Amino acid sequence: MANVFSNIGEWVTDRAPGLMPVYRKHMTEYYAPKNFNIWYYFGSLALLVLVNQIVTGIFLTMNYDPSASGAFDSVQYIMRDVEWGWLIRYMHTTGASLFFVVIYLHMFRGIIYGSYQKPRELVWLLGMLIFLVLMAEAFMGYVLPWGNMSFWGAKVIVSLFGTIPVIGKDLVEWIMGDFLPADATLNRFFALHVIALPLVLLLLVVLHLAALHEVGSNNPDGVDVKHGPKGNRWDPTKPADGIPFHPYYTVKDLVGVGLFLAIAAFIIFFQPTFGGWFLEHDNSIPANNLVTPAQIKPVWYFTAFYAIVRMIPSALGTAVWGVLGMFGAIVLLFLMPWIDAGKVRSIRYRGTGFKVALTLFVLAFFGLMLIGTDSTAELIPMFFGANVDVTAIENLFGRVMVLIYFGFFVFLWLYTHLGWEKTKPVPERVTTHD
Amino acid sequence: MIKRYISLFALAFGLMLGAAAVIAQESPALPAAGNNLRDVASLRRGAHIFFNYCVGCHSLKYMRYERIADDLGLTEDDVMNNLNFTGAKFGDPVISHMPADDAQKFFGKAPPDLSLEVSAKGADWVFAYLNSFYLDPKSPIGWNNTVLPNAAMPFPLWELQGVQVPVMAPAKPGDDPQIEKLSLLHPGTLTPEQYQQAARDVTNFLEYVSEPAALQRRSYGIWVVLFLLGFTFLAYLLKKEYWKDVH
Numbered sequence: 001m002a003n004v005f006s007n008i009g010e011w012v013t014d015r016a017p018g019l020m021p022v023y024r025k026h027m028t029e030y031y032a033p034k035n036f037n038i039w040y041y042f043g044s045l046a047l048l049v050l051v052n053q054i055v056t057g058i059f060l061t062m063n064y065d066p067s068a069s070g071a072f073d074s075v076q077y078i079m080r081d082v083e084w085g086w087l088i089r090y091m092h093t094t095g096a097s098l099f100f101v102v103i104y105l106h107m108f109r110g111i112i113y114g115s116y117q118k119p120r121e122l123v124w125l126l127g128m129l130i131f132l133v134l135m136a137e138a139f140m141g142y143v144l145p146w147g148n149m150s151f152w153g154a155k156v157i158v159s160l161f162g163t164i165p166v167i168g169k170d171l172v173e174w175i176m177g178d179f180l181p182a183d184a185t186l187n188r189f190f191a192l193h194v195i196a197l198p199l200v201l202l203l204l205v206v207l208h209l210a211a212l213h214e215v216g217s218n219n220p221d222g223v224d225v226k227h228g229p230k231g232n233r234w235d236p237t238k239p240a241d242g243i244p245f246h247p248y249y250t251v252k253d254l255v256g257v258g259l260f261l262a263i264a265a266f267i268i269f270f271q272p273t274f275g276g277w278f279l280e281h282d283n284s285i286p287a288n289n290l291v292t293p294a295q296i297k298p299v300w301y302f303t304a305f306y307a308i309v310r311m312i313p314s315a316l317g318t319a320v321w322g323v324l325g326m327f328g329a330i331v332l333l334f335l336m337p338w339i340d341a342g343k344v345r346s347i348r349y350r351g352t353g354f355k356v357a358l359t360l361f362v363l364a365f366f367g368l369m370l371i372g373t374d375s376t377a378e379l380i381p382m383f384f385g386a387n388v389d390v391t392a393i394e395n396l397f398g399r400v401m402v403l404i405y406f407g408f409f410v411f412l413w414l415y416t417h418l419g420w421e422k423t424k425p426v427p428e429r430v431t432t433h434d
Numbered sequence: 435m436i437k438r439y440i441s442l443f444a445l446a447f448g449l450m451l452g453a454a455a456v457i458a459q460e461s462p463a464l465p466a467a468g469n470n471l472r473d474v475a476s477l478r479r480g481a482h483i484f485f486n487y488c489v490g491c492h493s494l495k496y497m498r499y500e501r502i503a504d505d506l507g508l509t510e511d512d513v514m515n516n517l518n519f520t521g522a523k524f525g526d527p528v529i530s531h532m533p534a535d536d537a538q539k540f541f542g543k544a545p546p547d548l549s550l551e552v553s554a555k556g557a558d559w560v561f562a563y564l565n566s567f568y569l570d571p572k573s574p575i576g577w578n579n580t581v582l583p584n585a586a587m588p589f590p591l592w593e594l595q596g597v598q599v600p601v602m603a604p605a606k607p608g609d610d611p612q613i614e615k616l617s618l619l620h621p622g623t624l625t626p627e628q629y630q631q632a633a634r635d636v637t638n639f640l641e642y643v644s645e646p647a648a649l650q651r652r653s654y655g656i657w658v659v660l661f662l663l664g665f666t667f668l669a670y671l672l673k674k675e676y677w678k679d680v681h
Contacts, residue, residue, distance in 0.1 A: 075497040076549070079647060086647035148561035150594030233679075243680055251673045265662055269655025273553075284644070359481050 017287045024374060026213055028076035030241025031232070032249055033219035035430040039056035040115070040219075044249075048257060049207065054198060058093040064144070068183040071146035072318035087423035090272040091264075092301050096138055097278045098264055100301035103131060111336070111358065114345025115218040121337040123215065126208040128334045133201050140193040147283030148187060152296045153179040154189075158424070160309065163320040180289055216242075221430045222345025228429045238294045241430045295374050303330055303372025304365050304371050308405070311398035313369065325402065332409045341416040344423045350420035371398045464581075467561035469638035477506050480639025483632060485517040487590045491537060491545040494528035497643050502528075505642070505649055515624040541575070541586040553644040557637050564591065564633040568616050580613055595629045596622030626655055 003276075013020060014341050063082050065074035078085035109126070110116055116124035125177040143154045162168040177184030217225055232240050245337070273279040277300050282293040298306050305326045312322040344350055347358070370376050376394045384393060415421050460661035470476065481502060499522065500531035503513045505657075510524055520531050530545070536542045552560055563581045579585040580600075589595075596618050603614035623630060664678065 052564065072497075079495055079645070080498075080501070086645075086651065090651075122557055247676055251676045253667070254669040255666060255673050258669045262659055262662035265655065265658045269651045269658060273652070281554055281556065284550040395533060 003328070003404060003417075026209075027246040027250075028244050029224070029235070030213055030240075030245040031237075031238045032217045032236075032245050033221075033225045033430055034241055034243045034248075035221060035432045036217075036220050036249065037220050039105070039109035040347070041253060041260075042102045042109060044253040045260050046099070046106055046257060047100045047205070048260070049095050049102055052091060052095045052202070053099065055168050056088050056095065057194060057198075059088045060092055061194055064190075066144070066187055068146060068186050068287070070143060071186060075145045087268070090268045091223070093279055094264055094268050094272060094274075096141060097133065097299070097301065098139070098260075098267075099272070101220045102260075103134065104301075107119055107131065107333075108362075111345040113218055113220055113349075114222050114340070114342060116337045117342065118337070118339065119346050120212070120218060122211045122288070123208060124206055124337055125334065126211055128330075130201065130208060131333075133204060136201075136303065137193060137201060140189040140197070142194060143181070143186065143189050146285060146287045147280075148285040148288055148291065148293055149280050149283040149289035151181050151289065152293055153298055154185065156296055157298070158185075160323045161324075163215045163318060165318060165320065181287075191300055218345060219430055220346060221348060221427060222425060223428070225430065243285075295377075296351040297374055298373060300369065301322065303367040305372075306366040307372035307398060308402055311368075311395065311402050327408075329405060332406070335409075339413045341413075342421060342423070343402050343416075344426050346426075349424040349426045351415070351423055353421060355413070357408050361406050361408040364401040367401040368395065368405065371401070435598060439510075441453050454475050462558075464558040466564045467557040467634060467637045467639060468635050469561070471638065471642055471652075473638065476505060476635045476638045477642055478508070479504060479632070480635035480637070481517060483636050484639055485519065488548070488636075489519070489530055489588075491527060491530055492548045492645050493586075494532040494548050494549045495681055496549040497528050497646070499523075499526055499528065500525045505646055513616065541656075545587065548643070550641055550644045552637070552641040557641050560640055561633055561637040564636060565593070565595075565630070567595075568600050568617065570600075570614075580616065591629075591632070592622065594622045594624045594632055595626075614620045 003139075012114070012225050059102065061076065063074060063078050065071055075089070078089050080086075082088075110124060110127070114291070139153075140155060143150045154176075158172055161175060162172040164171060173179060175185075176182065177188060216224075219225070225241040229240040230237055232238055232242060234244060267274060267278070280299070284290075285293075295305065308326045309322040312325040315321055342350060347355060370379065371394060376397065377390060380388065380390045380393050462651050482599055493656045499518050500506070500510075502517070503510060503524075508517075510612040514524060520529070522529065532545070534544045559581065563579060568580065568582040569576065572578075575586065575588045575590045577585075577587070580586070589624070597620045598616040600613040601615050601617050605611040618626065622629065
C-alpha cells in the first residue's frame with residue numbers, strides 16, 4: 001500500500017514538479033517564530049470556520065428556496081424534514097457568530113502585537129478587506145431565512161445608503177430591486193451570499209496567507225526572527241528562533257481546534273439560539289412588512305458599528321454623518337499601519353499611554369455593543385432608577401463611547417508621530433529562546 | 435502549559451454558564467413556565483389538550499402527525515384516533531379545519547399558526563398567557579388577557595381553569611385603574627394546581643413543536659462534546675510529544 005502511494009506521489013511530482021516546493025514553502029519549510037501564544041490560534045480557527053460555513057452552506061442550498069414565498073417554509077423544512085438538517089443549519093448559524101468571535105480576537109491580536117506594522121501592512125490590509133467582505137456576507141446571509149427580523153434588518157441596513165445626498169433614494173431601490181425588501185432582494189442576496197462573496201472571500205484569504213508567508217509571522221515579542229541569529233536544526237540559513245509550521249504548529253493548532261469545536265458543539269447541541277443572541281426570537285415570525293418588531297437591531301456582531309450610526313446626530317439637514325461615522329470606524333482600522341508609527345510592535349514593550357488607550361478603546365467597543373443590542377434600555381433604569389430619561393443618558397454615554405473610539409486613533413497618531421511614547425527595550429531574540 | 439489550557443477551558447465554560455444565566459433571566463416579568471421537554475408524559479398530556487381545545491382554530495403547519503407519534507412514543511392508532519380529528523392522513527401536517535376567511539370574520543384576526551409560537555415568544559410567555567384570561571364585558575368576545583391586552587382570542591380552556599375576573603388596584607386620581615391580579619370567580623373542572631400543570635403541559639408540547647429536533651440534539655450533544663474533549667486531550671498529548679525538543 002505504501003508503495004502505491006509513493007508511486008502516485010512520484011507520478012504527480014514528475015508531471016508537476018512545482019507542487020512539492022509550494023507545499024514546503026508554506027508548510028514544512030515555513031519557519032514560524034516558536035513563541036506563539038494563545039492569541040495565535042484564531043487565524044487557523046478562522047480558516048476552520050470558513051470551511052465549515054462553505055460545507056454546511058452547500059448542504060443548506062440543496063433544500064433552501066430563495067423566494068419570498070418559500071424561504072421561511074424551506075428553513076422549517078430543513079429543521080424538521082431534512083435528515084440532520086437541524087444540525088447542518090445550527091452548524092451554519094453558530095458558525096456565523098463564532099466566525100466574528102474568532103475574527104475579532106484575531107484582529108485584536110494584530111493590534112496588541114503590532115502585527116500590522118512594517119513590513120506586514122499588506123497582510124493587515126488584506127485582512128481588513130476580508131473583514132469587510134465578511135460583514136457583507138453575514139448581513140446577506142441573515143436576510144435569507146426571511147423572518148421578520150431578516151426583513152426589517154434588511155430594510156434598515158439598506159436604508160443607510162438612503163442617507164447619501166442626491167442619489168440615496170435611487171440607490172436604495174437599486175440595491176433592493178424593489179421599494180421594500182422583496183422577492184427580488186432575496187434572490188440577489190442569495191446569489192451574492194452563496195457564490196459571489198464566498199469567491200471573493202476565498203481569494204482574499206489566499207492572498208492574506210500568501211502575503212503573510214512572504215514577510216513571515218510576527219510574534220508576541222514583536223521581534224523579527226528573520227533578523228535574529230541564523231541556523232536551526234532543519235536549515236543553517238533559516239532563523240534560529242523559527243520552527244517549521246508543519247508539524248509543530250499544525251499539531252498545536254489541532255489542540256485549539258479540538259477545544260474550539262467542543263465549545264461550538266456545546267452551543268450547537270444545547271443552546272443553538274444562545275438565548276436569542278445567535279438566532280433571534282423575532283426571526284421565528286415570517287417576514288411581514290405590516291408588523292414592525294418591538295426593537296429592530298442587528299445581530300450582536302454588528303451592534304458596535306450600528307450604535308455609532310445611532311449615536312451620531314443629524315446635522316445640516318442630513319443623517320449621513322452617522323453612516324459616515326460607521327464607515328469611518330472601519331476605514332480607520334484599515335489605516336492602522338499608518339496611524340501607529342510606534343517604534344516597537346508588541347504591547348509588552350510599548351508605553352503606558354498605548355496600553356491605557358487600547359483598554360479604553362476595547363471598553364468603548366463593548367460600551368457601543370451595549371447600546372447597539374439595546375441592553376442600555378434595561379441597564380440604565382437598573383442603575384439610575386426607573387424615572388430617569390433613558391434616551392438622554394444613553395445618548396450621553398454613547399457619544400462618549402463614540403468619542404473614545406475615534407479618540408483612540410487620534411491619540412495613537414499623536415502619541416507615536418510626535419514621539420511621546422516611552423518604550424521599553426526590546427530583546428534581541430524572542431524571550432523563550434534557549 | 436496544561437494549567438493554561440485548564441484556565442482557558444474554565445473561562446470558556448464560565449462564559450457559557452454566564453450566558454445560560456442571562457438566558458434564564460430573559461423575561462424577568464413573567465414567572466417561569468417550569469416545563470421539561472424530557473417529560474414525555476407531560477408532552478402527551480399537552481398534545482391531548484392541544485388537539486381537544488386548540489386545533490379547532492390553530493394549525494401547526496410545520497408539524498406532521500407522524501412525527502408527533504414518533505417523538506412522543508405513540509402508535510399510529512393512538513394519534514389517528516385520539517389526536518387527529520380532521521381526517522388528515524398520518525403523514526400530513528396539522529392543519530386546522532377553520533377556513534382562514536371565516537376566522538378573519540369571527541375574530542377580526544386569523545388565529546396564528548402555533549408551530550413556532552414558543553420560539554418567537556418564549557415558553558414563559560405562552561404559560562403566562564394561558565393563565566391570564568379574564569372575563570371582560572367590554573371586549574367584543576367577552577374575554578381579555580393581561581399578558582396580551584385586547585387579545586382577539588376567546589378562552590377555550592375556561593371549563594378547565596374556571597372563570598377569572600380582575601381585581602383592580604386602587605388608582606391614583608386621573609389614572610386609569612390597573613389590574614392588580616386575577617381571581618377565580620367560578621372554579622373549573624380542574625383545581626388551580628391541576629390547571630397550572632395543564633397549562634405547563636400545553637406549553638411543553640408547543641415548545642417541542644417549535645423545535646422537534648431539541649429532543650434529539652440534547653441526547654447526541656453530550657457524546658459529541660465528550661468525544662471532542664477526549665480528542666482535545668489526545669491532541670494535547672501529541673502536541674507535547676512533538677514540542678519536546680522546542681525550547
